[in-house]
Amino acid sequence: MALDTSSTGAWEALAACREKSPLVQCITNYVSMDIMANVLLAAGASPAMAHSIGEVEDFVKIASALLINVGTLSEEWVGGMRLAAKAAVAQGKPWVLDPVGCGATPFRSQVISSLLALSPTVVRGNASEILALAGLEGATKGVDSTAAATEALGAAQQIARRHGCVVAISGAEDLVTDGTRVLKVANGVPMLQQITATGCSVTAVVAAFVCLFPQQPLEATAHALAYFGLAAELAAADGAKGPGSLRVGLLDNLWSMSQEQLLAGARVTEA
Numbered sequence: 566m567a568l569d570t571s572s573t574g575a576w577e578a579l580a581a582c583r584e585k586s587p588l589v590q591c592i593t594n595y596v597s598m599d600i601m602a603n604v605l606l607a608a609g610a611s612p613a614m615a616h617s618i619g620e621v622e623d624f625v626k627i628a629s630a631l632l633i634n635v636g637t638l639s640e641e642w643v644g645g646m647r648l649a650a651k652a653a654v655a656q657g658k659p660w661v662l663d664p665v666g667c668g669a670t671p672f673r674s675q676v677i678s679s680l681l682a683l684s685p686t687v688v689r690g691n692a693s694e695i696l697a698l699a700g701l702e703g704a705t706k707g708v709d710s711t712a713a714a715t716e717a718l719g720a721a722q723q724i725a726r727r728h729g730c731v732v733a734i735s736g737a738e739d740l741v742t743d744g745t746r747v748l749k750v751a752n753g754v755p756m757l758q759q760i761t762a763t764g765c766s767v768t769a770v771v772a773a774f775v776c777l778f779p780q781q782p783l784e785a786t787a788h789a790l791a792y793f794g795l796a797a798e799l800a801a802a803d804g805a806k807g808p809g810s811l812r813v814g815l816l817d818n819l820w821s822m823s824q825e826q827l828l829a830g831a832r833v834t835e836a
């Protein structure tokens with residue numbers, strides 16, 4: 566089935582995720598593990614957090630997609646990340662990189678660059694991270710962004726062309742590029758930035774959607790971002806009072822999102 570960029574495509578991606586429930590192997594940071602697993606479950610996918618160097622390659626064999634997130638990086642994990650990424654490429658399975666905090670320290674930036682060299686299918690980061698990943702001066706502030714997505718578009722296109730991947734920059738409006746085309750996603754609420762690991766979690770949804778549409782990582786990535794952002798909009802409309810209730814409402818709306826809601830609310834356009 567071919568995905569188009571309209572909200573019909575978003576619904577097809579979500580419906581496929583709910584029907585097929587892909588197993589997403591997550592090598593992710595300690596902060597994100599709980600919310601990421603719950604977000605994947607609410608989207609209909611099947612999460613498994615497995616990072617031991619002793620099992621990552623075998624785990625890739627049974628997974629449909631691999632997510633690598635460097636948020637709470639340590640030397641001991643890096644070998645497992647590299648083995649897992651290589652196994653995914655060798656087995657023709659998509660893998661998605663979340664370059665959390667790229668640019669914050671030389672160690673982090675070097676590890677992320679070495680992972681980028683292992684051919685991820687998609688990279689999703691905030692604007693500061695994508696600027697740093699392209700080797701450009703990006704005002705970096707730990708894991709949060711100090712730049713707008715539009716400022717990082719050139720960097721994203723450069724990374725996408727050089728590495729043959731899709732690059733997504735999240736922000737007030739998300740931008741997704743394969744180096745040639747650019748899709749804009751106008752969903753989400755600003756308060757998502759006040760809930761830790763929402764960026765990490767949406768990257769995991771990207772992995773779930775992309776493995777179901779391996780020929781169309783650009784569209785699948787944009788639809789994952791639209792679905793996630795719309796769930797947050799619906800949670801805010803439900804009366805979320807702050808980050809705590811928005812977090813709960815986000816999970817509830819990811820779970821209960823109807824075809825009518827997604828068709829009416831997903832805003833992906835060709836930029």
Ligand SMILES: Nc1ncnc2c1ncn2[C@@H]1O[C@H](COP(=O)(O)OP(=O)(O)O)[C@@H](O)[C@H]1O
Pocket residue numbers: 690691692708709710735736737738739752753754755756757758762763764765767790793794
């Ligand atoms: N100002 C904003 N308005 C609406 N949605 C936003 C805004 N900032 C971020 N988002 C959304 O929040 C989610 C996490 O993005 P972001 O905060 O950029 O990632 P990270 O947590 O990795 O820094 C994405 O779905 C993004 O679209």
Ligand SMILES: Cc1ncsc1CCOP(=O)(O)O
Pocket residue numbers: 594596597636637665708761762763764765766
């Ligand atoms: C706070 C923090 N510290 C290390 S990883 C992490 C979570 C970052 O999550 P996100 O990139 O989604 O904001």
Ligand SMILES: [Mg+2]
Pocket residue numbers: 663665666690691708764765
């Ligand atoms: Mg992040």
